[in-house]
């Protein structure tokens with residue numbers, strides 16, 4: 001049975017990854033901060049799909065949290081040991097956004113966003129690649145966003161954090177070091193997806209029309225299919241493929257016209 005480690009597994013896209021992979025018979029290591037939510041989900045997945053599920057509570061915006069998860073990812077195969085199994089698939093999914101504009105948000109909150117959206121991805125990828133390249137096998141799916149492709153939100157560090165995830169994934173995925181070792185990497189770029197993300201960040205959900213909203217099960221299905229096909233960048237749905245094309249190819253000044261300026265809408 002292959003094993004997948006999913007960060008941010010208790011809600012939204014992470015939970016959809018856990019449900020989809022468990023239904024395929026994949027063993028899971030679930031990571032999030034809430035121990036109670038992790039145990040509840042693990043129990044439900046064991047009962048429904050009969051797969052092995054470990055829970056690993058960790059705050060990935062902290063050094064200690066990253067170190068605990070990195071230690072689990074560093075477990076490699078040892079001939080006489082069967083437990084815990086090495087991780088075959090890492091899904092770097094946990095991420096946050098902020099509704100408040102850069103200057104009003106406070107540097108501590110901005111640093112927390114970068115710690116989770118960027119630094120944790122860096123550290124966990126490092127830990128996973130260490131064992132995966134040694135074993136000659138493994139996959140990493142990094143959840144970025146269409147927002148990281150070009151000018152999308154003004155006065156927000158969120159798109160910059162996701163631009164880093166896309167660039168980082170491409171840089172490693174195409175490298176000889178990773179490819180020749182038989183390791184696959186994909187950046188998944190969802191558009192607006194119905195999860196807890198906007199509510200947690202205080203971001204209004206009334207602006208995007210209903211046809212722009214994706215469903216998390218569809219996003220997860222596309223991301224996993226593209227990873228298995230060896231695609232390095234995965235963009236679920238035709239409408240967001242078109243949006244990403246426009247963000248990449250239209251003159252910057254033009255695509256900036258469609259960007260959401262959160263400092264213009266801010267309540268404080």
Ligand SMILES: NC(=O)c1ccc[n+]([C@@H]2O[C@H](COP(=O)([O-])OP(=O)(O)OC[C@H]3O[C@@H](n4cnc5c(N)ncnc54)[C@H](OP(=O)(O)O)[C@@H]3O)[C@@H](O)[C@H]2O)c1
Nearest residue numbers: 008010011012013032033034060095145192193195196197
């Ligand atoms: N929803 C969208 O429209 C959308 C669009 C594009 C990209 N994305 C990206 O998709 C990814 C998943 O987002 P989502 O929409 O599924 O979010 P979500 O519904 O808010 O779920 C977030 C998950 O991350 C966990 N989490 C939050 N902070 C954490 C921390 N410091 N350490 C460890 N776990 C933490 C949460 O559990 P705990 O609170 O218990 O820790 C929860 O399980 C993110 O990277 C996001 O940027 C989302």
